[in-house]
Amino acid sequence: MASADDIRATVRKYIETVGGGTAADIAALYAEDATVEDPVGSAPHVGLAAITKFYSAIEPMERSTELFTVRVAGDSAAFSFRVTTKFGEQAVTIEPIDVMTFDEDARITSMRAFWSQDDMVIG
Numbered sequence: 001m002a003s004a005d006d007i008r009a010t011v012r013k014y015i016e017t018v019g020g021g022t023a024a025d026i027a028a029l030y031a032e033d034a035t036v037e038d039p040v041g042s043a044p045h046v047g048l049a050a051i052t053k054f055y056s057a058i059e060p061m062e063r064s065t066e067l068f069t070v071r072v073a074g075d076s077a078a079f080s081f082r083v084t085t086k087f088g089e090q091a092v093t094i095e096p097i098d099v100m101t102f103d104e105d106a107r108i109t110s111m112r113a114f115w116s117q118d119d120m121v122i123g
Helices: 006-018 025-026 048-057
Strands: 030-037 062-073 076-087 091-096 097-102 109-115
Touching: 006 062, 006 076, 025 048, 030 048, 048 091, 091 109
Parallel strands: 030 109
Antiparallel strands: 062 076, 076 091, 076 097, 097 109
């Protein structure tokens, strides 16, 4: 099992990469057969190709992120953060709570994002 410090490092890298990396950069943090359910209740994206395609939607946007808190227990982490995306004059801010599991190399094996349309602030 990955150490708590390694898991925290992956979470920090994830937040940093969502804030300014490419879809491929983000997907590189995931295990080959990982799953992404974002938001919870939507159809999961399975495997690196699907995960890369999912994150490619934010690539053309100006983005910023801020990590608020991280809690690690065993091979899992829960964390809250803010992500703001800008496309032209429109900005959208969401503060999801993500829950991830990790393999022995601290690569993400599953991600579930807790948020809904009601949590979006558009301005």
